[in-house]
Amino acid sequence: MRSKFTWMLTLCFVFFVQIGFAQTKQLSGVVRTEFGDPIPGASVLLVGTNEGTETNVNGNYSLNVKEGDRIRVVFEGYKTVTIRVSESNILNVMMIEEDPFALEEIVVDTYRTTAKEEVATAVSSVTSKTIEGRPNASVIQTLQGQVPGLNIATGSGQPGSSNTQVVLRGIGSINGSIEPLYVIDDVPMSSSRFRSLNPNDIERIDVLKDAGATAVYGNRGANGVIVITTKRGSFESDLSVRYVGTTGVSSIQKNKYNLMSTAEYDDFLNQARADYPRAGFRALNDAQRAINTSWTDVFFNDAISQSHTLTFSAGAKNLASFTSIGYSDFEGILIGTGLQRFNVRSNVDGKNNSGKLNYGLSFNANYSKSDMENSAGTNAVNQNYFLGAFQALPYLNPDEYLGTGKSAVDLFNRYGVAGGMPYMLLDKRRTYLFSQNELKMLVNGNVKYKLSDQFTVANHTGIDYQSINQNSTTHYDAFNELYFAVGGQEYFGRASDIFEERMIFNSTTSLRYENTWNELHKVTAGAYLEYVKAHFKSRSINKRGFDPIFWSDGGSTGWINPAENYQLYAPTGAMGVSNAGLFSYFGVASYDYDRRYGLDATIRRDASFRFANDNRWGTFWSVAGRWNIDNEAFMEDSAFNTLKLRGSYGVSGNQDILDTGLFGAAQLFQTQYSSGVVYNQETGLFVSSLPNPQLQWEEISQANIGLDFGVWNDRLRGSVDVYKKQTDELYLSRPVSAINGSATIAANYGSMKNEGIELNIAGDIIRDDKTRLTLHLNGAYNKNTVLDIPSEEGFFWGGGLTAYREGSMIGELYMPEFMGINPDNGNMTFRTKDGGITEDPTDADNQWLEKSAFPIYQGGFGLDFEHKGWFLTANFTYALDVWRYDNEYYFFTAPTFVGENNLSNDMRDYWTPDNRDATFPALAGSNFANASGSSFYLQDASYLRLRYLSVGYNFKKKDIDFMKLTGLRVYAQAENLHTWSKWRGWDAESNRTVDYGQYPTPKTVSFGVEVQF
Amino acid sequence: MKKIFFSVALAATMLTACSDAYEIEQPGIVTEEAAVFRTPADIGKGIRTIYGLFPRETEISFTSFFTDELGIGKNNSGQGVNDGSYTFLLQAGTGAPQAIWGGYYGSVNRLNRIEHRILEMLETASNADKRLLNRHLAHVYGLRAFCHYKLFSFFTPDYTNPDGLSVIKFHFLQTDDYNNFVERSTVKEIVEFIESDIQKVRNLGGVDDQGLGSGYASMPFIESIVIKLNAMLQTDQSYAKLEDAFNRLMNPPAIDPNDPDAISIPPKYLDGAELETIFTATPFDGGEAIFKLNRTSTDGGTTSGIGLSWHSARFGEGAYMEMGRSLYNELDKLDPSQQGAVYDSIRKDGRYRLTVHGNSKVAPNYASMGAEEYRDEDLLFIGKYPGDIPNRPLMANLWEFRFTDMLLALAEKRAHEGNLTGNVAVDDYSNVESIIFNIRASRNFEDPYGGIPVTMPTDFSSKQAAFARILEERRVEFAFEGHRYLDMKRLGTRAGSPGFVRDPQDCLSTGACSLDPTSHRLTMPIPRSEMIANPRMVQNPGY
Secondary structure, three states: OHHHHHHHHHHHOOOOOOOOOOOOEEEEEEEEEOOOOEOOOOEEEEOOOOOEEEOOOOOEEEEEEOOOOEEEEEOOOEOOEEEEOOOOOEOOEEEOEOOOOOOOOEEEOOOOEEEHHHOOOOEEEEEHHHHOOOOOOOHHHHOOOOOOOEEEEEOOOOOOOOOEEEEEOOOOOOOOOOOOEEEEOOEEOOOOOOOOOOHHHEEEEEEEOOHHHHHHHHHHOOOOEEEEEEOOOOOOEEEEEEEEEEEEEEEEOOOOOOEOOHHHHHHHHHHHHHHOOOOOOOOOOHHHHOOOOOHHHHHEOOEEEEEEEEEEEEEOOOEEEEEEEEEEEEEOOEOOOEEEEEEEEEEEEEEOOOOOEEEEEEEEEEEEEEEOOOOOOOOOOOOOHHHHHHHOOOOOOHHHOOOOHHHHHHHHHHHHHHHOHHHHHHHHHHHEEEEEEEEEEEEEEEEEEEOOOOEEEEEEEEEEEEEEEEEEEEOOOOHHHHHOOOOOOOOEEEEEEEEEEEEEEEEEEEEEEEEEEOOOEEEEEEEEEEEEEEEEEEEEEEEEEEOHHHOOOOOOOOEOOHHHOHHHHOOEEEEEEEEEEEEEEEEEEEEEEOOOEEEEEEEEEEEEOOOOHHHOEEEEEEEEEEEEHHHOHHHOOOOEEEEEEEEEEEEEEEOOOOOOOOOOOOOOOOOEEEEEEEEOOEEEEEEEEOOOOOOOOEEEEEEEEEEEEEEOOOOEEEEEEEEEEEEEOOEEEEEOOHHHOOOEEEEEOOEEEEEEEEEEEEEEEEEOOOEEEEEEEEEEEEEEEEEEOOOOOOEEOOOOOEEEEOOOOOOEEEEOOEEEEOOOOOOEEEEOOOOOEEOOOOHHHOEEOOOOOOOOEEEEEEEEEEEOOEEEEEEEEEEEOOEEEEHHHHHHHOHHHOOOOOOEHHHHOEOEOOEOOOOEOOOOOOOHHHOOOOHHHEEEOOEEEEEEEEEEEEOOHHHHHHHOOOEEEEEEEEEEEEEEEOOOOOOOOOOOOEEOOOOOOEEEEEEEEEEEO | OHHHHHHHHHHHHHHHHHHHHOOOOOOOOEOOHHHHOOOHHHHHHHHHHHHOOOOHHHHHHHHHHHOOOEEEOOOOOOOOOOOOOOOOOOOOOOHHHHHHHHHHHHHHHHHHHHHHHHHHHHOOOOHHHHHHHHHHHHHHHHHHHHHHHHHHHHHOOOOOOOOOEOOOOOOOOOOOOOOOOOOOOEHHHHHHHHHHHHHHHHHOOOOOOOOOOOOOOOHHHHHHHHHHHHHHHOOHHHHHHHHHHHHHHHOOOOOOOOOOOOOOOOOOOOOHHHHHHOOOOOOOOOOOEEEEEOOOOOOOOOOOOHHHHOEOOOOOOOEOEEEOHHHHHHHHOOOOOOOOOOOOOOOOEHHHHHHEOOOOEOOOOHHHOOHHHHHHHOEOOEOOOOOOOOOOOOOOOEEEEEHHHHHHHHHHHHHHHOOOOOOOOOOOOOOHHHHHHHHHHHHEOOOOOOOOOOOOOOOOOOHHHHHHHHHHHHHHHOOOOOOHHHHHHHHOOOOOOOOEEOOHHHOOOOOOOEEOOOOHHHOOOOOHHHHHHOOOOOOOOOO
16 A cells, blocks of 8 residues: 555655654654745655655654665645655754656656656656746747757737747658647547637646557647646645735847848949849938938837736645636737737535545636737738838838828829828728637536446546637728729729638547555556537628718728629628537556556547548557666665656647648548539539558657656656657648649658657755756757658648758758859859759759758756745747748848848948959849749857846845735736847748748846735 | 446447447538539539639749849849749759649549449430530540640640650549559650540530630630641641631531531731730630630639739739849830830820830930839839729639630741741731731721731741741730740740840849740750659659
């Protein structure tokens, strides 16, 4: 029973007192916090026996031991301490609060909660301390740099944007989803949309990395699993009320494009005119010379954010509850964007007196309203605000726009498309609203009944409901309405409304068995059934033509009846329905011998609605083993208090083969026909999708070997993992002959692998009663290799900047390689396929550059410092060996844009007969068309970033007693404070290979307070 | 233990009851051909789809950029320049070859499916349905011949070598055997295949537009394929076939003896004023009209259509691309009394007024202007597609076959056989000069029926001169109609043409001033997607 006893302790945080009697001496001591406060009620256990005691109100304990025994001290919220008994009869123990960078004591997945000691798989955990109070709208962005092997690249500064790419241990698929599975309180999430979730409600996040941990998720676990657990109340506890509030200011980060001022532009035009006889640019007039507009300041501002969370937690004997109410308001740095969010969460847990029946309910309702821009990354000069902010000419005056659609049309006519761009965008800002309201409800109930000492039957059932209402309105007096008006149009203004509902029902039923023999052999096993059914519905309506008398912004009032002019004013609409489902049964089993050796095995059968016949079912499995070396007798005198060797191997599957989420890519195994208006306003019938009856799961097999260690009572601690992950049956766009009626068909073909090393290490440089200084570092190296692709030549290039080939990395940049400016004529030169030099490269001359936009090395490091209640946290993240194409820079340096948009001063160094050693080609060079898409604009985007810095003070309890508070903490923090990178743009971090006109992520300075009553 | 057994029993029940989670038929998805194409009317809807697949916008846009039809517009910020379209960049990865190759083979894929389904249905159809199905079958073969003719014209390196490589002969049902790799057939094989499809059309009683107008295939459409195909082949035999087809075009037989309504009217070229109307939303649909692709007020978005290739939102405004100065100068010559003057609609040749937009601002002294001034003061807007389709400012119908095109093909035959000049008179097509005379006379805006051209070229002294005159006439007649690229390929060398030549003002910043008519780039590359996918495919020379 011994091992089961401790297992129960750590599992349930329920503390039994079980006192045993033995021989030899009596050991006594005091258990204190690191600040010297005594800890009453801590369990003091004699390792290897079932004897133990607990500390009294003063933190004192006494226990009969013999020299050489080890005692283990356990207290909730603190790190378990194991110490060897020496000659002395007194042994005082200092306990340190659990800290987010240390190894956690338990690991949670949807199906099992396991003591850290018994975990045989590669799992990283992050707790609320890291997540709470950060000025990020999305919890995922907070995880960056915290978990080795987890690469997070945020592609948009829109508050709460889901444009964040999360990749665990390298790209696992080419066309399929590469995102991990997210599970919140046992409910698998429909997507990585986190804007509606309040990060302050999250208790812990477990990142499951190797197959041993993920195979149990079978159909969706192939890219790793991120398990999010929300806060809950505990039984028999007094009401605790807590408030966390932050407020901050965000601003745009700096760039290194070296853009021209009006004076510089004028100077450049005068210089360039002689060298560039193009029908292009005009000289500035005196009025223009007097203007010097920073268009970035016109479109961006310092954005205020605030966030408030109030939580109530209380527990009676058989009932515990946790309730949280949150409100946040994040302004975006782009004027007109932002996110408002309201959350309510309530968790209730109950049990009967015998503890045999447990049940719980989580209810989570989130409502958010996002005001968004919707054209980032496009080249639409009348839609994409970032083009106006970044590219607009400095000698144009924003005040020329008079706030009417007509004035924007006039300015467009005066300055043309490129010059008129900022005015069109200012007009859009005035006349266009685009917002998304999201209601997200996660409801999850669970019930667990102990049939006997060995058997437990349980069910949890959850619903993930999400509705999105997207609303856009264009004012009747908008440039885009007036300029694009058609003949006979009398009424203007547009409104569109899209409504989408997703409901995912998820149910898991399990029977679990657990038994221990001779206090040495522990077996746990479980059999599970999982059922997922999901429904999607959408409808939309578009309407043009509103009577200005009755106009209201966003109100869609003043509809002009289509009878007036059917072609112009009739609304259009659409509706859609899709269904999806998955069904699985699976088993897990674990065996432990004396807490020294452990073996886990899982096997899972999955059926997906995406596949047919023989391919519908997939079988996934894993085995994992561990050796807790620290529990071996020969380790008793070593400095290691933790030393564990882990190994696992398994196969999991990816059914999201087209990265379309739960609903897309349905019935691709069959020929599909459609009907639609095809020609001359007549309806046609046609084949709309070619079949692939052989369609099947992507299979990812992964081997992992890891070592967890803790030395000198965990003063130095960490883990190392080595893995090899291979994806087979890769779902690729297989090129097919045009006679098939399509250029490509998606098919399972090819394989690739990711190999890597992850390191996580933390050390307490100072650890005493008053001061603690912890340094921590994590890093990951990942090498991706394409093994087999559907092409005889061993490579595939579908056009564009990247391609893949056997033996090299995915997303490898493949383009003409710039070899310098020809000093004789100022043309650009490129490497030929034979290694020579050419001014006119063809496709055949494209070069494999052995570079990609996916970092080879990435991770984070930082420090935690605490001294008498003061604390300082600094977190750096880095990504190395990342290359991206700087399309922004192209626009700032291409000759065709002279006189069209702002330019970089770098461009002054262009070739002329007198400047043969130039960076840029001759302005009138004949082959600049080749520069676009060549390595000339490739840029090293490696970066080191001070991701997070926090300074604060934790008030001592005695200092705040007079306010009737039990806790008070104030802090100041900064996100993205500084970045070191060769990348010129506003944001070195991106999830794209090519960046152009995107919403950069901001830097944020904020202040926070936590109050506990 | 009872409880355990109960749980196991419950689990077993759930296992079998849960197949609804993965056996999901999405609502409304139809996967069987027989369930889609049930009646002759359904077959008709299947055929109509094909017209929507033809990549005519791509052909016209590509041709205008890649030849000497365009110049860089006042509002250009790199459009068409940065991507190399204007600078004669043509590679296997360029979009146009992919769109043309994929568009026409995608069409044939569907046509072959429909053919297969018709043959299946014919086995059990009623007599009434059989008649309808056979009519559809003729339509299918006609469109299949058209697709192969288009592919042949763009991707065949040498039309005149019967054993040279041409395109894939696609005469079979292709559904889901993706490992079926087909090699290129020879010129001879493709020509025979097109001819056999056309023979099938005739055997089935022909194809007619069913009163729907020139937006659909008809017998003149079929004869036009024969004429244009044989013009490319350039042999005595092919030119004989060309003239036969031309005669059938002029004197059409009744196409269906059982259907007294189905009689074709001979086409005829229009006068200058009427010519303008065929580019409007509701064209005068007779005479010149043989085959066009209709574009309607519900096609595309608000700003879409062929005009978007050159203009930003409206015709005659904010142009990224304007008419090339060298083309303008050719149009300018058509009325010597106004040559060199500013824009004015009193120009007597209808083609000037049709092609040059009224908003244009012509600078007679453009050649001596500085670059900036030329850009701002010499504005040559393209007026050919006025875009008056309701709600679609840039949308226009796209002509594929016009009668004048056929007449000039006959002129190529006349040049080939040496009938360069002779009796020059209205309705006399016996020599090159007279054919051009007929066209020019009808284009005279002031006196369309008087049989008097505004002006006539004079040099018909040699075959080469005659071919040169035909090429020149085609340049002004079919500007921006997607012909110039293939015209240069077919005629350039025989006409002794220098190829595509831009005015020096139009190539100052790019250096892309001309392209020789012998360039390999006058044949399109086999698109990269096909080269990757099909191991039996051979690339065209030079790519």
